[in-house]
Amino acid sequence: MAKGTQNKNLDEGNFDFGIIKSETSTDYAQLDLFHRAASPIMLLAQCFAIMPLTGIRRASPRHVHFRFKSVPMIVTVIFMMASSVLTLSMLKFLLNIGVTAKNFVGQVFFTCVQCACILFIDLARRWPPLIRYWTRLELIFTKPPYEVLKRSLSQRVRQPAFILIALSLVEHGLYLSSAIVSYKQRVYYCTENHNATMGVSFDDYIKLNYDYVFILLPYTRFFGIYVLVVNGTCTFIWNYMDLFIMMISRGLAYRFEQISKRICRLEHEDRVPETTFMEIREHYVRMCELLERVDDALSSIILLSCANNLYFVCCQLLNIFNKLRWPINYIYFWYSMLYLVGRTACVFLTAATINDESKSALSVLRRVSSKNWCVEVERLIFQMSTQTVALSGKKFYFLTRRLLFGMAGTIVTYELVLLQFDEPNRRKGLLPLCA
């Protein structure tokens, strides 16, 4: 059952790079590895207190470490404390005025971000051995007979990151614009129509929009800026959860695609030795193992991300027919909703590509002629047919295209039922502006 010595240390997972001297010569900076592809994004995330690791900038994953006493960890802890203040003050605020389905959204948002933060710390703890194992396995795929695919791994991993970050910046900008414009318009309107003399000021704006914070803290300009900064960081983390799942998915799907492509190339060969299939199957099984490990470390975040996305999508869809006061509110609402639905769909679809790619060679394998048929091909077909190769939410569900269909169906049915009966509430219209 031993799989030869050359891969032996792979099995140990947490192996030490230092021991194998011959490996030190590998120039990681030249290779198209997941660690290299993801590191800029992960560095950026560290500025927002996510995944406190050291040595991410270095080319070799050997230098990646998790230490409780390190700069990123301190940043994370500070942010955790800062955001706890907001979470607690909102909780106190809600308990005062009474919780309803509508005002619960903010609480969920902050709690989600706090949980994400903790889960990312846990992930950071498991990351160094995982990324070393991953990188070692990836070395196989950087050499022939595996080819580099049309768009390189780096491009594939970074592309969704850049797009998502850009879109989320727009979203946050629109959120701020919407809040500021609403505030200004209100002041102008009330001054004119009700003879109230209110000036437009930064302090007033903060006090009005983040009133819940200042039942726990006294208002000062410093705390005003502090609230804005923490809020922005929370939004980043809230987006990064999904982004990280997408990057991981791209990284894994790329390797499965390489295996598929190699199998496809065999199709035109007349005589394929059994050892080739043996090797392919071994690599396929190794990739499945890697996926298993990644899933083990990541699935809490997946579970949180899914629950979070479904909750916010449902909330937004329910408000779809609500009347809003200013055009900028409509623009923000619709952009935000489309962004949210799009992001959710993207996470699911990107994660589902792992499953798609893992099965894509099946049609070629089914065409293997009698001449080339062997036990290894049979085993590979059986495994591909019966195993669900996909990221999962704690094994409760697997992220496949079918799941997305089921969830979409449930959401649509649920929304249709609620929209039908929510009509009386929607007709009520807007509350008076200057109360």
Add this chain to the structure above:
Amino acid sequence: MAKGTQNKNLDEGNFDFGIIKSETSTDYAQLDLFHRAASPIMLLAQCFAIMPLTGIRRASPRHVHFRFKSVPMIVTVIFMMASSVLTLSMLKFLLNIGVTAKNFVGQVFFTCVQCACILFIDLARRWPPLIRYWTRLELIFTKPPYEVLKRSLSQRVRQPAFILIALSLVEHGLYLSSAIVSYKQRVYYCTENHNATMGVSFDDYIKLNYDYVFILLPYTRFFGIYVLVVNGTCTFIWNYMDLFIMMISRGLAYRFEQISKRICRLEHEDRVPETTFMEIREHYVRMCELLERVDDALSSIILLSCANNLYFVCCQLLNIFNKLRWPINYIYFWYSMLYLVGRTACVFLTAATINDESKSALSVLRRVSSKNWCVEVERLIFQMSTQTVALSGKKFYFLTRRLLFGMAGTIVTYELVLLQFDEPNRRKGLLPLCA
């Protein structure tokens, strides 16, 4: 892994018919091919701006081409622009009066048709290589040992087309009758009871029924006719989506049935050589590949068609207890609802026959005696048992009988819940006729 030279060019997909001189002698007009069977219907559809291809009339698929500069493409573009006007004017109309679940139906209808039009252009672009690949594969099934089935492919493909077109014409006729009779009755009634002096005229009828158009366009008799024509064309396209899926399904299911029949005939033979099973399995795998390709090109349309059908079925079912004013309204409503439910069920069931036929030989293969048992039979059984051979909606779901059951169950539950609570609304009765 090579499957012999005689089928090699099949694998290239977009192969050029011209190179293989020996093939030019094939008299396509005499053969029972899908291209021949579907071409009259596709020609008709081109008159309604769908799938702008040239050379469809020709017997050989070699002459089918997609060109941006061609007559059908011009027709399509003109229609797209013409219908955009209606779509936009309805959108503007809705934004003015406020969107509700009830008045949203028209917007969905026009948007669906526009999307269908674009998807069919995309399909047209992929069609020439696809139909050539398909035809080349079909040549295998026109020769022994494959037999012509009881009803030929042409009959099977064209039959649902003729029936559906006839029924949709009746539907559209009833729709017009219902609208005209309602208009006339209203004029008579209001003239009599309210001393209003209104004359019955074509212009008035158009203005009243398509009021949304004329907030964007000025009313002239030309625009009146234009609205009617575009409306009619839209209805055709709306029906053609389903029709096309049915034709494709029939075409594919026919070939799977031929394979099944061939396997069934083997049952009574004493000794079947392994090469026979090898050949059958190869043909089966090829058909699966064809299905994969067709599904790849068609599944956007399938997704649109399903969403569209489910939406309209739900809408119609919700109005089932509504009070209507004139008998012709009831006739139209019930015909229209039964037509819609029937069409939806037909599309699903016809598409599901592919899945049914692909598995139908399984019971015969299970009876293969030990004497004839070989790896090829085992592989064929395994593939038939584990692979879902069916058209899909972008791989989110597969069109099988079980899916239809699940969907029907969901719709029924949903309708039951809504009908139970919609009762107060339904009791309200009709609005005054002459307001």
Add this chain to the structure above:
Amino acid sequence: MAKGTQNKNLDEGNFDFGIIKSETSTDYAQLDLFHRAASPIMLLAQCFAIMPLTGIRRASPRHVHFRFKSVPMIVTVIFMMASSVLTLSMLKFLLNIGVTAKNFVGQVFFTCVQCACILFIDLARRWPPLIRYWTRLELIFTKPPYEVLKRSLSQRVRQPAFILIALSLVEHGLYLSSAIVSYKQRVYYCTENHNATMGVSFDDYIKLNYDYVFILLPYTRFFGIYVLVVNGTCTFIWNYMDLFIMMISRGLAYRFEQISKRICRLEHEDRVPETTFMEIREHYVRMCELLERVDDALSSIILLSCANNLYFVCCQLLNIFNKLRWPINYIYFWYSMLYLVGRTACVFLTAATINDESKSALSVLRRVSSKNWCVEVERLIFQMSTQTVALSGKKFYFLTRRLLFGMAGTIVTYELVLLQFDEPNRRKGLLPLCA
């Protein structure tokens, strides 16, 4: 692929018993066959116009025939016409007063019975070849190595029949009692309290309870009795649908159990020749084929029965908190509801035993030692693991235990939602008795 000559004529399905002279000596009356077990029940059903066949009383299925010109067929046609009158008069009645969810129940009942009647005629047409094929196959299982199970086939088939008929008689009796007592109490109460002078008479009772009939027919005593008789017959047919499915299921499950038992006995043998497994697999495959045929003939009735049962269960469950006037109404309502739920569960569970039994030998086969392992065992295990051996509703769903769980879940959720919101209606109380 030939399976030897001794079973050849089995494959032809509609084979003629007369030709095989040697078979005529078989004493069918002595054998424990499904035809013999079910014939008394089927004879009884013929008195209620179901399955118009001739020769059912005869021991050999060779004498069973379907003829359009026969006594049972005449009975059926007369009943169909008689019940049509009731169906149509109820339809007219409903169109007059307006259809609601509550008064729709009667119409569904009559339409179901009419459909069942037609479906049973269609089944009768296919029955003679089916029962001959079935009987021929059953002869295998009446001889060693197959053993007679603890309770014979006849007992198993007839037992649910007797119980169901007895319970349905009680149900119908309670229905009549409930109606009569309500009528009498009402007359007494109204005479006393409102000084109305009403006498208790058979004619009045009929006119009041079956008022819908007499908008189409004039009231005479003859028509009164006619209504009672047709109503009773309809109730019988409504119950017989389920009963028939249960009898068929028992008949098929018995044979699968015999195969399982035979496999279980092999467990203690040291050395089992491959030919034994070959024979067992052949019989298993044959049983699957029989099931396929039976399912083909029966699945329309299954679909109707399921839809019918689910509809009535939902209706009854919704009325669970309704206030009723007299104790006998409560007794009838609760008996009727429990009877309905019990009957529905029984049909599903009995049908699911086929699926259970078909898989029950799997655990024994998995223990087959390496010594006895052969291709035949592998094939048998593969078939048992991957094939869904069960009766189906037109292949839309298979009657397995899991389906029952899913359906029960859906019904419970649906009922919970509805009960929650139906409370205001339920509080209204009873209408005045003498209006």
Add this chain to the structure above:
Amino acid sequence: MAKGTQNKNLDEGNFDFGIIKSETSTDYAQLDLFHRAASPIMLLAQCFAIMPLTGIRRASPRHVHFRFKSVPMIVTVIFMMASSVLTLSMLKFLLNIGVTAKNFVGQVFFTCVQCACILFIDLARRWPPLIRYWTRLELIFTKPPYEVLKRSLSQRVRQPAFILIALSLVEHGLYLSSAIVSYKQRVYYCTENHNATMGVSFDDYIKLNYDYVFILLPYTRFFGIYVLVVNGTCTFIWNYMDLFIMMISRGLAYRFEQISKRICRLEHEDRVPETTFMEIREHYVRMCELLERVDDALSSIILLSCANNLYFVCCQLLNIFNKLRWPINYIYFWYSMLYLVGRTACVFLTAATINDESKSALSVLRRVSSKNWCVEVERLIFQMSTQTVALSGKKFYFLTRRLLFGMAGTIVTYELVLLQFDEPNRRKGLLPLCA
């Protein structure tokens, strides 16, 4: 098909330990067996009238017997009678005041406990042969090559028991505190504000809180204590159902984990003889058979436990926004709800570990190299891939992680719909305290 003589008597299930003299020397007290691990908990349960068996204290399962004439059985019967009084008096009470969804909870609680009691008697009847079979099979796993896992079986089985009992004691304590504080506060408040002169007394407290009992029984101090004792015992039984399922699950999952661990150790061996895999597969199949037997005996209790848990979780979740009067009520409500949801999740998750563990060796088996590949490994992989190894609710559903996901999804959707519409009821506030 015989599996050698050394395990032969295992197959007989109800074999007599006495006959095999050599076995009597086995020192059961030293071994880590399920019987030893569970017996203290089962002894405790017997004090609360559950599973009336004799000889549980003895080390060897040979001494475990079920006798109708025994002390535990008498305890059980007495409790059954005592609790019947409460059940019946509550039923009478409900019929008097009218059943609603809200006041139905108590009735469900008592009925559940009564059913559980009966099901545990039935289980006790089947327990002696089952535990003997189980113990005999476990002996295999106490010897090499099987290793003792990190935490021993006893620890694993007893740990959830201790935690659950502790938490349930807290729950019951809070329930009593909540009731007593509410009672006292009410008396103080009403005396002060309404000049009513009420004293705080044990008798009054009982009369008020268990009013339904005293419409059937006269109030005496004895009956007051009797009500408290029976109530406490009912609560224990209500918790024990879940506890017992968890213990069984842990016991079975432990053995599957041992098999997995053994397979994992093989991974590093160069050459594994086929006989090793043969032995492993045999043990795996035996464990599956044991699971089958346990499931057969236990699945009624599982079904009851699931239905019970889902009902109470739904009930509690619906009351989540209700207003309560005193802080202790909130503390009790929230503790009780979290405890209930946590317990339900724990039962499902613990039961699902059997399924998880049974598949966990699959990834190692997939890596078996060509050199070691043999029919036995193929069979083992096929069985692990296709068989659902899990406890079930009467085979209607299997307790796997996916089921939990499906159920959670259904509950959440259902709650969301109900909460949305229940808002008007929730706003009503509290009833006047001193009515």
